[in-house]
Every structure is written in C-alpha cells, then in structure tokens.
Amino acid sequence: MSENKKNRILICSGTSGVSAGCGKVRSRFEEELRNRGIESDWEIVSVGDRGLFRDVLVDIMDSRGRVSYEYVSPEDVSGIAESHLVGGGLFNERLAGDDYKNFFEKQTRIVLSNCGEIDPDKIDEYIERQGYAALKKALDSSPEEVIEEIKDSGLRGRGGAGFLAGLKWEFTRNASGSEKYVVCNADEGDPGAFMDRSILEGDPHSVIEGMAIAGYAAGAGEGFIYCRAEYPLAIKKLKKAISLAEKEGFLGDNILSSGFSFRLNIKEGAGAFVCGEETALLASIEGRRGMPVPRPPFPAVEGLWGKPTLINNVETLANVRHIILNGAKWFSSMGSGDSKGTKVFALAGKVKNTGLVEVPMGTTLRDLIFGPGGGMAERKSEFKGVQIGGPSGGCLPEDLLDTSIDYESLNATGAIMGSGGMIVMDTGSCMVDIAKFFLDFTVAESCGKCVPCRVGLKRMQEVVELITYGKGTDSHIDFLRDMGNTIKNTALCGLGNTAPSPVLTTLRYFDDEYRAHIDRRSCPSLVCIDLLNFEVNEELCKKCGKCLPVCPSDAISWRKKEFARIDKDKCIKCRACIVECPFKAIE
Amino acid sequence: MCENCASSPSGKIFSEKDNSEVSKLIEKYRSKKGFLIPLLQDIQSVFGYVPQEACGMVARELDIYPSEIYGILTFYSQFYMEPRGKHIIRVCQGTACHVMGGREILEFLSDELGIEDGESTDDGMFFLERVACLGCCGMAPVVMIDEDFHGRCSIGNLRKLVEEYRSKD
Numbered sequence: 001m002s003e004n005k006k007n008r009i010l011i012c013s014g015t016s017g018v019s020a021g022c023g024k025v026r027s028r029f030e031e032e033l034r035n036r037g038i039e040s041d042w043e044i045v046s047v048g049d050r051g052l053f054r055d056v057l058v059d060i061m062d063s064r065g066r067v068s069y070e071y072v073s074p075e076d077v078s079g080i081a082e083s084h085l086v087g088g089g090l091f092n093e094r095l096a097g098d099d100y101k102n103f104f105e106k107q108t109r110i111v112l113s114n115c116g117e118i119d120p121d122k123i124d125e126y127i128e129r130q131g132y133a134a135l136k137k138a139l140d141s142s143p144e145e146v147i148e149e150i151k152d153s154g155l156r157g158r159g160g161a162g163f164l165a166g167l168k169w170e171f172t173r174n175a176s177g178s179e180k181y182v183v184c185n186a187d188e189g190d191p192g193a194f195m196d197r198s199i200l201e202g203d204p205h206s207v208i209e210g211m212a213i214a215g216y217a218a219g220a221g222e223g224f225i226y227c228r229a230e231y232p233l234a235i236k237k238l239k240k241a242i243s244l245a246e247k248e249g250f251l252g253d254n255i256l257s258s259g260f261s262f263r264l265n266i267k268e269g270a271g272a273f274v275c276g277e278e279t280a281l282l283a284s285i286e287g288r289r290g291m292p293v294p295r296p297p298f299p300a301v302e303g304l305w306g307k308p309t310l311i312n313n314v315e316t317l318a319n320v321r322h323i324i325l326n327g328a329k330w331f332s333s334m335g336s337g338d339s340k341g342t343k344v345f346a347l348a349g350k351v352k353n354t355g356l357v358e359v360p361m362g363t364t365l366r367d368l369i370f371g372p373g374g375g376m377a378e379r380k381s382e383f384k385g386v387q388i389g390g391p392s393g394g395c396l397p398e399d400l401l402d403t404s405i406d407y408e409s410l411n412a413t414g415a416i417m418g419s420g421g422m423i424v425m426d427t428g429s430c431m432v433d434i435a436k437f438f439l440d441f442t443v444a445e446s447c448g449k450c451v452p453c454r455v456g457l458k459r460m461q462e463v464v465e466l467i468t469y470g471k472g473t474d475s476h477i478d479f480l481r482d483m484g485n486t487i488k489n490t491a492l493c494g495l496g497n498t499a500p501s502p503v504l505t506t507l508r509y510f511d512d513e514y515r516a517h518i519d520r521r522s523c524p525s526l527v528c529i530d531l532l533n534f535e536v537n538e539e540l541c542k543k544c545g546k547c548l549p550v551c552p553s554d555a556i557s558w559r560k561k562e563f564a565r566i567d568k569d570k571c572i573k574c575r576a577c578i579v580e581c582p583f584k585a586i587e
Numbered sequence: 588m589c590e591n592c593a594s595s596p597s598g599k600i601f602s603e604k605d606n607s608e609v610s611k612l613i614e615k616y617r618s619k620k621g622f623l624i625p626l627l628q629d630i631q632s633v634f635g636y637v638p639q640e641a642c643g644m645v646a647r648e649l650d651i652y653p654s655e656i657y658g659i660l661t662f663y664s665q666f667y668m669e670p671r672g673k674h675i676i677r678v679c680q681g682t683a684c685h686v687m688g689g690r691e692i693l694e695f696l697s698d699e700l701g702i703e704d705g706e707s708t709d710d711g712m713f714f715l716e717r718v719a720c721l722g723c724c725g726m727a728p729v730v731m732i733d734e735d736f737h738g739r740c741s742i743g744n745l746r747k748l749v750e751e752y753r754s755k756d
C-alpha cells in the first residue's frame with residue numbers, strides 16, 4: 001500500500017456481512033469519526049466477506065499494524081473508537097480470538113486472497129495487488145502459449161466434474177468458426193455452497209480478468225456471466241466492476257492496444273438448479289427453459305447459438321490469473337496426484353468455524369474439519385458424518401475422515417468434489433432424513449426431460465419417505481440400490497446422474513440407521529418425528545428443566561426436582577426440547 | 588392468441604399506464620438475442636409479478652407462442668404469475684439450515700400463517716416461500732423477511748417477529 005494512504009477500517013460487507021448488519025456498523029463508524037473530528041485520518045472500506053462467519057468482522061490497519069475484531073455490533077463501535085482509534089490501545093471485548101487466527105492461518109488462500117482485503121468497487125485496489133497484470137502478460141504471449149500454460153498447470157474445473165480446463169480451452173480454440181463465446185457459470189445452486197458468491201462479491205475483477213484471458217486464448221470476442229438471481233449483491237458488484245474495467249481499457253475494443261477485443265455481459269438466472277448444467281445454462285442464456293441436451297456435441301464445438309463456447313466456473317476462472325502470473329509449475333506444485341492447486345470449501349453445519357476454507361488439494365478431510373474448521377461446534381457433540389458436494393455428493397463417516405481431498409479419492413468413496421459444499425453433522429442428524437432432504441431437493445429441481453430422473457427420483461423419494469414414517473421393509477433397501485444405480489447410469493445430465501449419490505452413500509456407510517428405521521421402527525438420532533413419541537424417559541431425565549423455556553407451545557411442565565412432562569395435546573412436535581435436552585431423555 | 592391472454596383474469600384493470608410500461612420494455616428488448624427471460628424479469632420488477640395481460644402483449648408484439656412464455660414462467664421458480672403478499676418471507680432450506688432445524692421453522696410459519704409454500708395470506712400481508720439456500724450458512728437457520736435477514740431463528744423468536752410485522756402495519 002502506498003505511503004499517503006490513510007489508516008483503514010475494513011468492514012466485511014458481503015452478503016454474510018449484510019445479513020449480520022454491517023450497514024449499521026459502518027454508519028456508526030462514520031458517526032464516531034465525525035464526532036471525534038478524525039474523519040481525515042481514517043478511511044472506511046467496505047470489503048467483501050473474508051469467509052468466516054463471525055457476524056460483522058472489522059479490521060483496523062494503522063501504523064501499529066493490523067488488528068481484527070469479530071462479532072462487532074453497532075453498540076461496540078464507540079468502544080472501538082475510544083480505545084483503538086483514539087486511545088491507541090485495543091478493544092479487548094471483541095478482539096478476534098484464537099479460533100479466528102486458527103481459521104485463517106491453516107489455509108492457503110490464493111483464489112480468496114483478495115476477498116475481505118480490497119474494496120471490490122475500486123479497481124485501483126485490485127490493480128495494486130497485481131490486478132490485470134496477468135492479462136497484460138497473456139496478451140504479450142500467443143493464445144497457444146496461454147493454453148499450454150493452463151494445460152501444464154493441471155487446473156481442473158472447480159464446478160463439479162473436474163474436467164481439465166486447458167483442454168476445454170484448446171477444444172474451443174480449435175473448433176471451426178470465427179464467432180465464439182466464453183461463459184462463466186456462476187449459477188451456484190448447491191444448497192450450502194457460497195464460495196462463488198463470495199468471490200464475485202469480494203473480488204469480481206479476478207473473474208473478469210480470467211474471462212478476458214480465456215477469451216483471448218479461445219479466440220472469443222464476447223463473454224457471458226450467468227449468475228443466480230438469488231445473488232443480487234454479486235450482480236451489483238459485477239456490473240460495477242465490468243464498467244470500471246471497460247473504462248480502464250481491460251474490456252472492450254483493442255484491449256491494451258493488443259488488437260484483441262472482448263465484451264462481457266451479465267445474464268441473470270431465474271431460479272432453476274438444473275441451469276448449473278452447462279447445456280441447460282446455455283439454453284437459459286438463449287432465453288429458453290433450462291433443459292439439458294445430450295452431449296456430444298459438446299459446447300466447445302456447438303454451444304451458445306450453435307457457436308463454439310467455452311464454459312468455466314467462477315472459481316476456475318479466478319485461478320487463471322494466478323497461474324499466468326506465477327507459472328504452471330508453481331500451481332502444479334500444490335496439490336496431489338492429478339488434482340492440482342487449491343480448492344475452496346464452504347464449511348458449515350455442526351462445526352466450530354463455519355465459512356470459506358481454501359486448502360491445497362490432497363489435504364485430508366480431518367485436517368480441514370479439525371484444522372481451520374476447529375472441530376465440532378460444541379464439546380458434547382460427537383462427529384457422525386460429513387456431507388460433501390451437495391445434492392450430487394455423498395455422506396462420509398468418521399472412518400473415511402483421512403480421505404485425501406482430490407477428485408479421484410473422493411470419487412472412490414461415492415461422494416464427489418462437487419462445487420465444494422461441506423456440511424458437518426453430529427449424532428443429532430439422521431442420515432435417512434438427510435438422504436430424504438436431498439431427494440426432496442432434486443425431485444423439485446429435476447427439469448423433467450428424462451424418465452430416470454423425473455420418475456426414478458420420485459419413486460426413490462416415496463420409498464425413503466416410507467422408511468422415515470416407520471413403514472419401511474427389507475425390499476425397500478434393494479429397491480433404492482437398484483433404482484439409484486439405474487438412474488446413475490441412464491439419466492441424461494449430471495444432475496440426474498449424481499442425484500442418487502446421497503442415498504447410495506448413506507446406504508453404504510450408514511446402513512445401521514436404515515436398519516433401525518426398518519427393523520425397530522426407531523430413529524436413533526431422534527429426528528424422524530413419526531417415529532418419536534414426545535415422551536420424557538424418566539430413567540434418563542435429570543430434572544434440569546432446560547426443556548421448559550425452549551418449548552414454544554407451553555406443552556412442557558416442570559418444577560424443581562421433578563421430571564419434565566409433555567402435554568401431547570399442546571405439543572406441536574417441533575423438536576426444540578429434543579435438541580435442547582443434554583441427556584437425550586425425550587424420545 | 589388465446590382468449591385467456593387477452594382477458595383480465597385477475598379482475599384488475601390493466602391501465603393505459605401499465606400498457607405503456609410493458610410496451611416500453613418490449614421495445615427495449617425487441618432486437619436483442621435471448622431476450623425473453625430478461626424481458627419477463629423486467630416486467631416482474633415493475634408489477635411484482637408477471638400479469639397475464641403483459642404476457643399477451645409480449646406474445647403479440649414479439650410473435651411468440653403464449654405457451655412458450657407460460658413454459659418459461661412455470662419452469663423458473665423466480666417468476667410469479669399472481670400478486671404476492673406485502674411482506675415476503677423466505678425460509679432457507681439449505682443443507683446447513685436443515686441440519687439446524689430449518690424444516691421445523693418452515694412448518695411452524697406455515698401453520699402460524701395458515702398458508703403453504705408459495706401462497707399469500709388472505710389479508711395480503713405475507714407471502715411464504717421456501718428457498719434453496721440464502722448462503723449465510725453460519726447463521727443457520729435463517730429466515731429472510733423482505734430485505735432483512737434473521738439468523739439463528741427459533742420458533743419462539745419468529746412468533747414475536749411475525750407479531751411485530753403484523754402490528755407495524
């Protein structure tokens with residue numbers, strides 16, 4: 001940072017920050033600076049989310065260095081101003097703790113390096129951090145050299161399937177025709193994955209730069225970013241970034257006097273998970289229902305409006321500038337086997353530190369969850385499984401925690417890398433219920449074009465539902481396996497092919513839970529409400545009364561030194577008491 | 588052109604002003620590639636939903652089958668063909684929210700308001716909708732009312748929240 005810059009107050013203002021109330025924190029800071037007459041000494045910067053959920057994160061940078069505060073509420077601001085900005089000390093109450101440090105120190109942040117550090121609305125801040133230097137470097141080389149570099153790096157698609165990015169680039173370049181397109185797939189639909197959104201909100205230029213380089217290499221003059229409409233802030237940041245890049249001559253005609261021209265458009269999705277599938281996405285850009293078509297022809301040969309089209313996902317494109325700047329060798333030195341570089345995961349569920357974690361490929365699941373993740377959220381909770389890859393992925397048990405995170409190892413377990421959603425579950429999660437949850441999702445999102453996905457998933461959903469009602473039979477298990485494998489092998493697109501995975505992996509690793517539902521008509525995790533009586537087991541009840549205040553319908557009666565009692569007429573079966581009870585006494 | 592698209596099924600009068608709004612948007616997109624979805628999105632941002640009258644105009648002016656428009660409106664979950672309640676309640680049903688009790692939250696709201704997913708209350712006050720993921724998994728379970736996020740929801744605090752919105756208006 002240059003000398004004449006003011007001291008900085010960084011406020012995380014991505015969607016996570018907004019949801020935690022960063023706007024009020026910012027205006028309180030503005031007020032404090034004004035009231036204390038120190039406005040000219042400080043610059044308040046709204047940065048993208050840094051990736052850790054700690055409500056509002058505030059970093060203060062001055063001559064003394066950098067100090068991070070977490071869980072900052074508007075009420076804390078005057079304290080921070082008093083002790084830190086004016087007093088020269090620290091505001092100890094909100095100082096980021098060891099978990100915070102642990103979370104960031106145990107990561108290798110490359111794609112996320114700018115997220116939470118720069119103001120995404122100011123192109124200068126991006127340029128200061130080597131922004132658009134990769135584009136300049138690429139334009140000084142031939143398109144073939146750029147493609148070679150990406151191929152040598154071993155970069156694979158981060159959207160799910162893991163196809164070699166460089167090969168896609170080459171196929172598009174070699175396809176005949178003069179009109180070609182580059183498409184950025186920002187239709188991040190997996191519930192529980194939000195890395196693409198954070199990149200677009202916090203560092204939109206890295207994606208724009210990646211697309212311009214891809215356009216140059218593939219011989220495309222126009223690009224589209226297909227972004228979920230559910231991400232209004234990301235779309236806003238992108239629009240602003242595109243107009244700034246055009247003004248600075250990084251997009252548009254004759255970019256940096258190289259003779260290469262590239263235009264970028266944003267297309268807003270309209271809410272359909274299947275549009276993450278590349279052929280469906282192209283149909284949607286063309287203004288039609290987003291339904292997949294069989295491949296080949298691949299989009300690289302016949303894509304948008306029948307022209308050769310290169311489709312990469314956000315995270316893939318955000319890696320490009322780092323590869324061009326630092327070289328393929330640098331990139332491929334990270335990772336393991338055929339999986340190079342880093343991967344960003346969205347860690348959530350019953351884990352202590354939830355947020356975005358970027359680690360080198362080849363890290364084990366255990367090192368991720370118990371490293372940056374900090375282990376289980378509560379000391380009493382016991383790890384049961386981790387769900388990777390969203391509705392297309394699988395649930396893995398504790399025995400497989402030492403699985404290395406790379407495309408091949410994860411595929412071997414029946415899960416997939418997917419887009420990188422990672423939900424940690426403890427013994428309070430029922431695996432049959434999780435399988436049902438994902439089926440509900442994929443049934444609702446199936447486009448209906450092919451029979452295996454449209455009808456097969458529906459039949460599987462019905463059967464899993466019966467099991468959660470306590471009406472399962474032995475033959476249901478065989479049916480789920482057969483149907484799951486049939487859909488896997490015969491569905492038209494990636495959505496259908498992978499949709500049975502949550503069921504197939506839970507059957508494989510958590511068979512005992514299915515058995516309990518079928519043989520004993522019981523749900524060991526106390527989740528499936530049709531198998532619960534909502535009665536207090538007096539052998540387990542310790543008369544602590546913790547269940548009393550959480551009941552929203554006054555169904556629980558309890559007095560000191562007495563067992564709790566549940567009035568079934570009032571009970572709405574919300575499970576609040578079951579979740580609260582430390583002794584699992586409510587069954 | 589079918590009769591349905593020409594008539595006014597919602598009973599409301601589609602005014603001259605409404606007509607000209609739609610015409611303006613149609614002109615904006617007339618010669619563009621892949622215009623249909625953005626055009627319908629713009630129409631929705633004007634009216635809050637896509638009125639059938641507007642569909643009729645689009646079909647006539649741009650020479651598209653009404654069935655194609657209907658196909659798009661029903662395929663994508665973000666399109667609404669009827670006016671929605673004043674306050675939009677979105678209940679996150681992402682994986683993290685599910686693990687943290689999001690389903691119970693949705694069931695509670697559905698009971699409390701007496702409406703199902705995708706419906707509005709009779710008094711026009713609330714519209715309830717389940718969404719796949721709002722992307723703030725660290726605050727699960729999450730409910731969004733209009734533009735405001737409410738994290739770490741419980742049935743107790745949602746009941747209060749709904750009351751607050753009711754009494755506010």
